[in-house]
Amino acid sequence: MTQKGYLSAKLSGTLLILIVSICFTACTQLDEFEKNSIIPQNRWLYTFKPSFNFDIKDTSSSYNLYVVLRHTDTYRYNNIWLNVGTQSPGDTVRYQKFELQLGSDAKGWEGTGMDDIWELRKLITNGPVKFNKAGNYKFSVAHIMRENPLPNILSVGIRVEKAR
Numbered sequence: 676m677t678q679k680g681y682l683s684a685k686l687s688g689t690l691l692i693l694i695v696s697i698c699f700t701a702c703t704q705l706d707e708f709e710k711n712s713i714i715p716q717n718r719w720l721y722t723f724k725p726s727f728n729f730d731i732k733d734t735s736s737s738y739n740l741y742v743v744l745r746h747t748d749t750y751r752y753n754n755i756w757l758n759v760g761t762q763s764p765g766d767t768v769r770y771q772k773f774e775l776q777l778g779s780d781a782k783g784w785e786g787t788g789m790d791d792i793w794e795l796r797k798l799i800t801n802g803p804v805k806f807n808k809a810g811n812y813k814f815s816v817a818h819i820m821r822e823n824p825l826p827n828i829l830s831v832g833i834r835v836e837k838a839r
């Protein structure tokens with residue numbers, strides 16, 4: 676085999692391995708869930724408390740829980756106080772107050788931005804958590820800021836992903 680033929684065969688083999696590995700990673704099940712709720716007219720009222728349901732099947736794995744918030748560049752605070760409710764199957768709702776830092780005057784907004792819209796994902800637990808029961812878990816999010824309605828908030832959501 677000539678050197679040119681050898682290089683061509685090696686390149687073809689490498690390309691085939693790359694394509695197969697992309698197909699396998701593209702076909703694997705994602706171990707994450709994210710659901711978001713749009714804030715009507717970008718003005719979050721106290722009475723609007725979006726809720727999100729997730730089915731947890733694997734109780735042996737640990738999960739990271741995030742709150743996902745989208746806001747405009749004209750949001751007037753560097754933070755937002757949230758009341759996050761969690762209800763496991765057959766149990767009562769447990770609430771946790773949570774301050775979500777959105778940015779600082781010195782550094783600007785945290786998260787990712789495009790034009791005047793910013794999205795931030797922040798852990799709402801001190802680390803990975805385990806769900807004790809398999810089944811449907813319900814999460815709710817309410818703002819507990821002094822201003823009502825709270826302007827320039829576009830959406831809020833919950834993200835659950837398996838810890839790696």
